[in-house]
Amino acid sequence: MRTNKILIVDDEKNIRMTLTQALEDMDVEIDTAVNGEEALSKLQDGDFGLVLLDLRMPGIDGMQVLDRLSKDRPDVKIIIITAHGTIDAAVDAMKQGAIDFIQKPFTPEEIRDMVSKVIQEETTGEQKNGDYDSCLKLAKKSVEDKHIEAAVEHVKKAISLDSSRAEAFNALGALLEIQGDKLEAQKNYRAAISLDPGYKPAHENLSRSTHANPNAEKNIKFDQKTSY
C-alpha cells in the first residue's frame, strides 16, 4: 500500500481533470476511475493508498464503494468529494470510515493541502513505527484490539531495530504463548533473560510456563506493567 498512489473516482470528467491537474506537481502517482465498478476493480489490482471518492455516481455509488473498502481494504484512506449542500452525506461517509471530505468547488491548494496532510500523517506513522518503544506500544495496542498477529509483527519489528534488548523478546514470547506455542515462547523468554538477566517479566513468564515455580503468577507478563 502506497499513500502516494492515488485513485480519483468521479463520473464527471471535469472533476477528474481538475483533481489530476491540481495534484500533478506533487510526488504522487495518479489514476482515475469513472464509476464505482471501475474503482473497485482498480482497487483490487492496484496498491493505492488514497482514494478521492465522489459520493454521487450512477451504478455503484460512492457510499457502496466506501462500504466495500472499509470491509476489504481498511488500509486505504478515503477522502470524499461532495457537492455543495450535501454535508449530511459527507458526515455519514466519515462515520463509515472516510478520513475527510472536500466540497465542490475546490481550489487546487485545498486539494494539495489535504493530500499532503494525509501523506505526512502516513510518513509520521512509519517513523513512529521505526522507533523501538513505539513498536512495543503499537504491539500492546494490537493485543488490546485482539489483533495478535499484528502485535507479533510490531514486536518482530522492534527486535529487528534493536536485538540487544530483552523487552521485545519477552513480549514475543508472551504473544507466542497466547497463540498456544509454549515451546517457542519459552525460547524467547530465555533469550530475553540472556540479554538482561535482571529483566523480571521474562523470569516470571519462564518459571510459570515451565511450572518451575508453583507460586508464580498465572498471568502472562507482556512487560513490567501489563499482563494477560
Add this chain to the structure above:
Amino acid sequence: MASKNNMYVIVIGCGRLGSFLANMLSNEGHSIVVIDIKPIAFNALAPDQFSGFKIEGDATELGILKQAKIDKADVLIGATHDENVNIMAAQIAKNRFDVPRVFVRILDPNKESFCKTIGIECVCPTSMAAEKMITALREKPES
C-alpha cells in the same frame, strides 16, 4: 500550465464572453468556477476545453458567491449582459473578500470612470469599438 501558476478564477455569466473566457482559461490549466442563473447557459462550455465547476444561481447573492468560495479566488470576472450585476458582484469581491484582481465588462462608457474610482478593472466594448472606428477613420480618410 504548471499548476503552481494555477489561478482560481470565478466567472460570472456564461454567455458568449463568459463561456469563451471560461473555456480558454480552463484549457490553460486554471481552476474555474462559472456562475449563471440559467443552467442552459452552461451548454456553451466546451467539454474538450472546460474542466471547471458550474454553479447555478444569482451572483449578486452572497450565498452563491460564498458557495463559489470567493474568499479563495485570485480573480473574479463579471461577464453577464447586465453591467449592474457585474459591478455589484465585483464590488462585493473587491470590498468584502479582497479578491486581488476584479474585472467587469460594461457597455455604458459613462460607467468606466466610476469603476476606476472603486478599484475595478473594466473593459467597455462600446468605447473600444468607438475608438477603433475613430482611429480607422483618421488613418484612412475617405478620398
